[in-house]
Amino acid sequence: MMKSRIQIESIEPDAYKGMFRLENYLKVSSLNVRHKHLIYVRASQLNGCAFCIDMHTKEALRDGETAQRLFLLNAWNESDLFSEEEKLILKMTEEVTLIHQKGLTDETYEKAIERFDGNYIAQIIMAVVTINAWNRISVSTSKSIMEEYNFPV
Known part of the structure; x- marks a missing residue:
């Protein structure tokens, strides 16, 4: 059984407020909800975040x-x-999540420019960045602790 870890939302509430501002931005953006779910679940799979996979598959x-x-x-x-x-x-999600490999490649970026406008590309990238941050918070502070936060679904 893992020992309890810090609860960032309790000791650094402004950090969580910043994360929720990103979430609220994405909620009012033009990013298709189906696309957001695919981004959130796939990045969480890559990062091994069971809590986030569970939450975001249920939402999807x-x-x-x-x-x-x-x-x-x-x-x-x-x-x-x-x-x-x-x-x-999904390719963009993987390349941004696994940025240590090649990052968002020129080939993928060019395809994105052909398919989406700049705003939509920015929203995709911000969704990937946001879920990667949540994954890292969850995994670093332990998934069982995250459940105690009444994390909004």
Whole structure:
């Protein structure tokens, strides 16, 4: 059993307020909710954040995503269940999440410019950045502690 870890929201509430401002920005952005769910679940899979995978798959199902697509999300590039647009978003998610490998490649960025306007690209990147931050907070402070926060779904 892991010892309790710090609760950042209690000892540094302004840090959490900043994170929630990012979430609120994304809620009012033009980012399609289905795209946001794909970003959040895929990045959480890559980061091994069980708490976030659980929370965001439940949200996705609630908002109309199918279980089959969620089951195949970690093999999205081999599935015909994802549109070309979604595959591009998932590729961007992986490249930004795994920035230590190659980062957002010129090839992927060029495809994004062809498909989306600058605002939508910015919103995709900000969604990836936001979930990566939440994943790192959750994993660093322990998933069981995160559950005590009554984290908003």
